[in-house]
Amino acid sequence: MTRGVRLVRYLQPRVEGDLRSLLDDHPWLHQVAGALGSPLNLVLPDQVARNAERFREVYRAHHLSGGIYFAHKANRSSALIRALAGVGGGADVASLGELQHVLAAGFAPERIMATGPKSREYLWLAARAGVIVNADSVTELSDLAGIVAAHALPRVRVMARLSGFATTGTTVLSRASRFGTPATGTAPLWDVLAEHRDRLDLLGVAYHLDTVGLPEKAAALDGCLSAMDDAGRHGLNPRAIDIGGGFGMNYLADAGEWESWTSELTAAVLGRRPPLTWNGHGYGLRNEGGTVRGTLGVYPAHRTVAGPDYLDRLLRTESTAHRRPLGELVLDHLYELYVEPGRALLDQCGAVLLRVEDVGDDGRGETLVRVAGNGTDVGLEQHGVLMDPLLVPRGTPAPGGPAGVYLTGNLCLEADLITRRKVFLPSRPQPGDLLAFANTAGYLMDFSAGAALMQPTARTIAAYRSGDAWRWCLDDRYWPVTGREGTR
Amino acid sequence: MRYDSVTDMIGDTPLVRIDAAVHGLRNIDLYAKMELFNPFGSVKDRAAWNMVRHRLPGAAGRGETVVELSSGNTAKALAVIAGMHGLPFRSVTNRMRVPEIKDLLLLLGAQIDELPGRSECLDPTDTDDPLTRMYHAVSADGAGYLHTDQYFNDLNVQAHVHGTGPEIIADLDGRAPDYFIACVGTAGSSSGVARVLRAHDPAVTVVGLVAEKSDFIPGIRDIDEVHEVGLFDPGTYDVIEAISSDEAIDGLLTLVRRCGTLAGPTGGGAYQGAVRYLRGIDAGLTGRRTAVFIVCDRVESYLSYLRDRRPELFRQPARANSVHSLTGDELAAAPTLDVAAAQAWIDAEQPLIVDLRSPFAYRALHIDRSINIVDDRFGEMLHGGLPFSRRQPVLLVCPVGEKSARYAALLTRMGHPDVRSLTGGVIAWRDAGATLVRD
Ligand SMILES: Cc1ncc(COP(=O)(O)O)c(C=O)c1O
Ligand SMILES: Cc1ncc(COP(=O)(O)O)c(C=O)c1O
Numbered sequence: 001m002t003r004g005v006r007l008v009r010y011l012q013p014r015v016e017g018d019l020r021s022l023l024d025d026h027p028w029l030h031q032v033a034g035a036l037g038s039p040l041n042l043v044l045p046d047q048v049a050r051n052a053e054r055f056r057e058v059y060r061a062h063h064l065s066g067g068i069y070f071a072h073k074a075n076r077s078s079a080l081i082r083a084l085a086g087v088g089g090g091a092d093v094a095s096l097g098e099l100q101h102v103l104a105a106g107f108a109p110e111r112i113m114a115t116g117p118k119s120r121e122y123l124w125l126a127a128r129a130g131v132i133v134n135a136d137s138v139t140e141l142s143d144l145a146g147i148v149a150a151h152a153l154p155r156v157r158v159m160a161r162l163s164g165f166a167t168t169g170t171t172v173l174s175r176a177s178r179f180g181t182p183a184t185g186t187a188p189l190w191d192v193l194a195e196h197r198d199r200l201d202l203l204g205v206a207y208h209l210d211t212v213g214l215p216e217k218a219a220a221l222d223g224c225l226s227a228m229d230d231a232g233r234h235g236l237n238p239r240a241i242d243i244g245g246g247f248g249m250n251y252l253a254d255a256g257e258w259e260s261w262t263s264e265l266t267a268a269v270l271g272r273r274p275p276l277t278w279n280g281h282g283y284g285l286r287n288e289g290g291t292v293r294g295t296l297g298v299y300p301a302h303r304t305v306a307g308p309d310y311l312d313r314l315l316r317t318e319s320t321a322h323r324r325p326l327g328e329l330v331l332d333h334l335y336e337l338y339v340e341p342g343r344a345l346l347d348q349c350g351a352v353l354l355r356v357e358d359v360g361d362d363g364r365g366e367t368l369v370r371v372a373g374n375g376t377d378v379g380l381e382q383h384g385v386l387m388d389p390l391l392v393p394r395g396t397p398a399p400g401g402p403a404g405v406y407l408t409g410n411l412c413l414e415a416d417l418i419t420r421r422k423v424f425l426p427s428r429p430q431p432g433d434l435l436a437f438a439n440t441a442g443y444l445m446d447f448s449a450g451a452a453l454m455q456p457t458a459r460t461i462a463a464y465r466s467g468d469a470w471r472w473c474l475d476d477r478y479w480p481v482t483g484r485e486g487t488r
Numbered sequence: 489m490r491y492d493s494v495t496d497m498i499g500d501t502p503l504v505r506i507d508a509a510v511h512g513l514r515n516i517d518l519y520a521k522m523e524l525f526n527p528f529g530s531v532k533d534r535a536a537w538n539m540v541r542h543r544l545p546g547a548a549g550r551g552e553t554v555v556e557l558s559s560g561n562t563a564k565a566l567a568v569i570a571g572m573h574g575l576p577f578r579s580v581t582n583r584m585r586v587p588e589i590k591d592l593l594l595l596l597g598a599q600i601d602e603l604p605g606r607s608e609c610l611d612p613t614d615t616d617d618p619l620t621r622m623y624h625a626v627s628a629d630g631a632g633y634l635h636t637d638q639y640f641n642d643l644n645v646q647a648h649v650h651g652t653g654p655e656i657i658a659d660l661d662g663r664a665p666d667y668f669i670a671c672v673g674t675a676g677s678s679s680g681v682a683r684v685l686r687a688h689d690p691a692v693t694v695v696g697l698v699a700e701k702s703d704f705i706p707g708i709r710d711i712d713e714v715h716e717v718g719l720f721d722p723g724t725y726d727v728i729e730a731i732s733s734d735e736a737i738d739g740l741l742t743l744v745r746r747c748g749t750l751a752g753p754t755g756g757g758a759y760q761g762a763v764r765y766l767r768g769i770d771a772g773l774t775g776r777r778t779a780v781f782i783v784c785d786r787v788e789s790y791l792s793y794l795r796d797r798r799p800e801l802f803r804q805p806a807r808a809n810s811v812h813s814l815t816g817d818e819l820a821a822a823p824t825l826d827v828a829a830a831q832a833w834i835d836a837e838q839p840l841i842v843d844l845r846s847p848f849a850y851r852a853l854h855i856d857r858s859i860n861i862v863d864d865r866f867g868e869m870l871h872g873g874l875p876f877s878r879r880q881p882v883l884l885v886c887p888v889g890e891k892s893a894r895y896a897a898l899l900t901r902m903g904h905p906d907v908r909s910l911t912g913g914v915i916a917w918r919d920a921g922a923t924l925v926r927d
Contacts, residue, residue: 063888169594210608211607212607213604213606229851255702291716291718293716332848333853334849334853334887343608
């Protein structure tokens with residue numbers, strides 16, 4: 001038995017505040033899952049509003065103004081969107097459908113930023129509604145100008161997304177982006193904006209980099225400052241810099257667990273300990289003649305600096321070109337700063353519940369737990385996030401202490417595992433128990449949910465406090481006044 | 489001593505005894521192998537030279553670029569050697585974390601490519617990680633790269649098999665030490681020396697030191713990262729122990745302050761790790777033993793690393809006239825003017841208007857007739873005293889009126905009778921519709 005305990009490698013999720021209180025309420029969880037079935041998504045609209053406030057505090061500390069545009073793509077929930085509309089937040093939409101969704105949720109047009117690949121319909125509605133269009137290319141800007149002219153629409157505020165920033169000193173390499181005009185060749189951009197001056201109003205320049213690397217983002221912000229200056233010299237009047245999203249999330253409660261798990265994975269890949277993953281999957285690491293090769297291809301689940309703290313760190317980073325903190329340079333220029341956080345705004349904003357259907361052994365010494373849901377319902381594997389679910393027993397927990405199990409889904413596919421990592425639970429689950437995947441609102445909830453094999457897709461409910469008790473309603477029934485009748 | 493080429497000076501480094509009064513071991517003689525005496529400053533000079541020397545003839549004619557994954561001493565040595573032979577040098581790294589080393593490499597003419605960070609929105613099906621891609625690109629034949637591949641190249645180990653190891657035995661009068669302690673980066677030096685010592689005397693104990701996980705000691709790897717090193721064979725070491733950056737700095741301080749040895753952090757780590765390991769053994773010994781550790785490089789390149797971790801070592805006297813010394817009362821009493829009052833004052837008194845924002849921002853837009861002194865430079869000037877006459881009225885402006893209020897309070901304390909800060913700063917000025925110009 002002691003040997004078994006030594007092999008336990010928890011990656012316990014970081015669960016705090018309201019989410020912790022909700023997930024500790026086991027009878028409540030069983031009641032809603034019993035009524036609405038598995039899988040079931042929970043979202044906490046009040047929490048997203050608090051997260052927006054934490055970003056706002058960073059702005060205040062740097063004396064900066066400008067919009068915080070929630071990247072809608074991270075979650076489809078209406079409750080979350082409406083909660084943000086209720087506190088004066090902004091929304092970054094990436095499709096015609098998302099634009100319609102946020103307009104209906106009550107966002108004022110100047111609080112909406114249209115990004116992503118754009119159809120003509122999407123451009124028309126954006127221009128008609130008067131939202132900010134964050135343009136990926138010169139062609140997109142001339143298409144937009146054409147639509148504005150042809151339909152006699154009012155002048156549209158636009159941001160020009162840039163990519164491929166030059167660096168000074170060392171060459172900071174960055175993954176190539178499919179989006180944005182090269183920052184090293186902006187002349188055609190200023191030309192098209194000058195030509196359509198009465199149709200397009202250049203609000204500023206933008207970037208979004210898909211990286212956790214601060215030096216890359218610092219280089220991009222530096223590049224935006226130069227581009228703004230350049231635009232000014234071309235007679236344009238830009239006022240804002242949009243630095244996109246990617247502020248990140250810390251998923252795990254304990255840095256030590258993450259460090260020892262990753263060490264043990266290395267040892268397992270080298271064959272020095274029993275596997276910690278399905279079929280010895282290495283998550284990008286492989287054994288070549290006793291040496292580990294490859295790179296661990298997972299999300300850095302434990303991060304000491306994430307979300308608003310990451311923004312703060314970026315703003316304090318010194319510009320290599322101007323030897324002054326980037327935040328101060330933005331302020332010196334009197335520019336507004338826009339951000340588009342997705343994942344980071346959804347910290348502690350939700351969970352996915354899956355019911356345990358069956359628990360058995362695979363004949364090779366591993367325990368398999370089949371759940372009523374699959375890998376599209378909780379996207380741990382798809383997004384490379386490694387963490388344990390919380391066990392919500394229905395009755396008395398099974399004796400025998402901690403258990404390491406593999407979670408299989410409800411699709412008739414060999415590859416349908418909720419995560420290829422062996423997860424660890426305080427006791428062996430039993431049919432009827434629930435597994436709560438905490439802190440999954442950002443990208444891990446309904447990003448790619450579909451109805452494969454006609455299995456049910458999750459319902460989403462919004463949970464809110466009423467005094468000490470938790471109440472809920474269906475996601476699309478939630479409005480910022482819900483449950484607050486007493487206060488009008 | 490006369491040499492034909494600076495590369496002839498590589499190796500033959502001294503072995504120096506550490507005073508027992510410093511390390512406190514009663515039965516063990518502890519020696520430092522002074523690799524910091526190599527001409528380009530580190531143990532890596534040996535490996536760098538051994539990996540490229542036979543490939544240099546004709547390399548310039550073929551237009552080759554020397555390339556290595558290194559953010560430290562190997563890059564430094566290769567940059568110098570490449571420069572001497574008319575070759576460009578390119579260093580690819582994801583860990584260029586010591587600014588002095590980065591600047592030194594740029595000074596030596598190296599091109600430094602920093603790899604991108606991990607993807608924030610991960611696509612696990614994308615196995616194309618930048619390091620692997622880079623590795624394939626520089627390793628391909630005919631790609632124009634002279635890739636030294638220090639983590640996998642046996643010539644790295646051979647440099648120590650033929651140099652460092654035999655030198656230690658010779659300096660100990662033909663005996664191998666009982667204990668050999670070294671930090672592990674590429675594992676080249678420790679593996680090469682261990683091989684020679686064991687062949688001479690199989691009883692030698694070899695201690696490998698790595699950094700604690702999620703700690704950072706420039707030049708060496710942590711316990712996971714060593715497994716990515718092709719030259720690393722756990723069988724080389726009798727013991728592998730982790731040291732923290734804190735311990736490495738403690739050791740560095742002992743070496744630089746008490747032993748006249750200007751060692752960098754890994755030299756300090758090797759010393760501290762050696763004493764920590766040997767202390768337990770020393771107590772039970774009856775006869776005399778000998779131990780050797782490696783001092784890999786010098787302290788000067790790590791000043792900012794040390795300043796970050798031990799700011800108290802660099803304590804400086806408080807400077808006169810500093811905004812940090814202002815009291816709450818002084819700040820509250822800072823003389824200020826709102827936009828309308830400031831405009832009237834400018835018309836009536838023509839104060840000197842000092843804009844404290846960055847020159848870059850000032851150039852784009854500013855209050856007419858203002859001059860620009862960026863805040864930190866202005867702060868520097870005030871340490872020396874009032875930079876303008878007491879009879880000259882002064883209006884200070886910054887973006888939001890916060891810094892300008894601090895400096896107005898400070899100038900008032902310094903005895904200037906007529907200094908004001910613009911409330912709300914240039915932003916309030918702009919929002920009130922007052923004129924801003926671009927010269
Ligand atoms: C343009 C843009 N903005 C913002 C985001 C949000 O990123 P995150 O959720 O990492 O903050 C994305 C994500 O793909 C994006 O493409
Ligand atoms: C400062 C410093 N110390 C120690 C080492 C470790 O030496 P080796 O690579 O031979 O293991 C290195 C190597 O990069 C180094 O730069």
